[in-house]
Amino acid sequence: MHSHHKAMEGSTSKETHFRVVITSDAFKTKSQPARHRMVYTLLKDEMAQEGGIHALQLRTRTVDEDARQATEDVTNA
Structure with missing residues (x-):
């Protein structure tokens, strides 16, 4: 993806x-920016x-937040 980007020229990695x-309780009491x-x-x-990693999209949740989202x-299904 985006192999045309200047930063990716010559890269041998296709997964970027x-x-x-x-999901981790280490995120309890942390804001989203702090989690990231x-x-x-x-x-x-x-x-x-x-x-290496060119783009990273994160979704960080606590165990309780993950359970609420699953519910x-x-x-909604």
């Missing part, structure tokens, strides 16, 4: 765009690598 859903910073901190080396999904 990721959508990740993370936690994930980016863990992935900083991969993000900095040539040909809403069933109700």
Whole structure:
């Protein structure tokens, strides 16, 4: 995806765009930006690598938030 982007020229990796859903109680009391910073901190080396992650879409939830969303999904189906 987006192999035409200047940053991707010469990259041998074909997987550069990721959508990740993370459910963890480590996110309790954290705002969405703080949750995303936690994930980016863990992935900083991969993000900095040539040909590494080019785009990352995050959905971060606590266990309770995930359960509520699952209930809403069933109700709205």
